[in-house]
Amino acid sequence: MPVRGRLVGVGRAVRAGPLVLAGLVAAGCGDGPSPQALPDGAGPSGQPGPSASASPAADPVLAAYLAYWDAVIHAHRAADAADPVLARHAAGAELTRVRNAVARNRQQDVSIRGTVGHQPRVSSVSGAAAVVDDCYDVSRWKPVDLRNGHPIDAVDEGGTGRYRGRFGLRKGAEGWIVVSSSTSGAC
Numbered sequence: 243m244p245v246r247g248r249l250v251g252v253g254r255a256v257r258a259g260p261l262v263l264a265g266l267v268a269a270g271c272g273d274g275p276s277p278q279a280l281p282d283g284a285g286p287s288g289q290p291g292p293s294a295s296a297s298p299a300a301d302p303v304l305a306a307y308l309a310y311w312d313a314v315i316h317a318h319r320a321a322d323a324a325d326p327v328l329a330r331h332a333a334g335a336e337l338t339r340v341r342n343a344v345a346r347n348r349q350q351d352v353s354i355r356g357t358v359g360h361q362p363r364v365s366s367v368s369g370a371a372a373v374v375d376d377c378y379d380v381s382r383w384k385p386v387d388l389r390n391g392h393p394i395d396a397v398d399e400g401g402t403g404r405y406r407g408r409f410g411l412r413k414g415a416e417g418w419i420v421v422s423s424s425t426s427g428a429c
Contacts, residue, residue: 301364302417303367304362307420308360310332313327314358317341323342324341332421333420333421335421335422339423347385348388351387354383354384355386356384358379358380358382358383359381362376362378363376371411373409374409374411375408381403382403404429405428405429406426406427407424407425408423
């Protein structure tokens with residue numbers, strides 16, 4: 243039975259019919275900062291921000307950002323919109339957006355599986371707010387039919403599978419959490 247309707251990664255839709263993979267973009271529908279060109283590496287004071295080579299353990303913002311992605315991947319793999327791990331790493335509109343994407347896919351018996359590559363860097367930290375810019379790669383994140391566990395043939399129509407994303411985080415009692423996201427095209 244062919245999959246019908248729209249599959250959603252976390253942001254952009256994937257048309258199905260014969261399935262067309264339109265990026266499975268993990269950002270773009272968030273309520274965060276509007277899409278714009280990423281800065282050239284300067285932090286809030288004009289000093290270079292941490293690079294992707296900075297150890298996430300040494301940078302709590304990067305660690306929280308990557309933990310968010312682990313939670314997103316876990317929820318999609320399990321096809322569980324109520325996955326409690328999500329609520330520890332995302333809040334507000336971002337949490338709702340991810341849960342809605344997982345639920346839409348689940349309704350179509352689809353799970354998204356695989357890995358997402360990252361080149362994140364903290365572009366700003368101001369008090370309890372931070373912004374992470376990332377060139378993330380979803381080209382190895384693929385739809386799977388939940389009924390039989392088989393991959394769903396898909397054609398990446400959205401470009402390279404690498405996208406510029408901007409993710410807003412806020413710091414609370416439990417640490418940093420992702421609260422918004424947006425995309426600004428391929429990278």
